[in-house]
Amino acid sequence: xxxxxxxxxxxxxxxxxxxxxxxxxxxxxxxxxxxxxxxxxxxxxxxxxxxxxxxxxxxxxxxxxxxxxxxxxxxxxxxxxxxxxxxxxxxxxxxxxxxxxxxxxxxxxxxxxxxxxxxxxxxxxxxx
Numbered sequence: 001x002x003x004x005x006x007x008x009x010x011x012x013x014x015x016x017x018x019x020x021x022x023x024x025x026x027x028x029x030x031x032x033x034x035x036x037x038x039x040x041x042x043x044x045x046x047x048x049x050x051x052x053x054x055x056x057x058x059x060x061x062x063x064x065x066x067x068x069x070x071x072x073x074x075x076x077x078x079x080x081x082x083x084x085x086x087x088x089x090x091x092x093x094x095x096x097x098x099x100x101x102x103x104x105x106x107x108x109x110x111x112x113x114x115x116x117x118x119x120x121x122x123x124x125x126x127x128x
Contacts, residue, residue: 002026002036002117004100009122012090016126022083022100022119037103038076038083039063041112042096042124052098053085054107063107067093090126097121 008020020040039054053074055062064072073086083100100119103110 002102004102004117004119006098006100006119006122009098009124012124012126014091014126014128016090017086017088018090018124019087020085020098020100020122020124022085024081024083024100024102035104036116037061037105037107037110039074039101039103039107039110040083040085040098041101041115042094042098043121044096047096049099049112050096051110051112054101054103054110056107061107063110087124090124092126092128095124095126097123 003025005023006020008018012018037054037056040052041049042052043049051065052068053064053072055074057078071089075084099121101115102117103115105114
């Protein structure tokens with residue numbers, strides 16, 4: 001089992017920056033960290049979950065949603081089992097609940113249905 005705990009969400013104004021953090025833990029996670037793609041999904045009210053960003057252990061394969069490309073950066077500190085999402089130049093359409101995700105799928109083909117473990121989510125609200 002893998003436990004994911006997000007932090008760092010909150011209120012922001014358009015143009016602001018926020019950084020989300022995700023702490024990963026679990027009996028098997030440290031041993032099999034290299035197998036897991038780590039990333040972020042978000043879900044706005046009434047919408048389906050959307051992949052925001054994901055990367056393999058060494059960031060050999062990364063993927064970003066077109067809507068966040070150039071504004072958001074997904075990074076990992078594998079020694080600390082931490083994942084971060086740096087969000088710059090936030091826009092009102094970025095408002096959503098953001099979920100940390102762990103999966104053995106490649107970021108190239110990752111969908112919400114392929115996620116093995118989810119965090120509890122953290123709300124990000126961006127006002128204009």
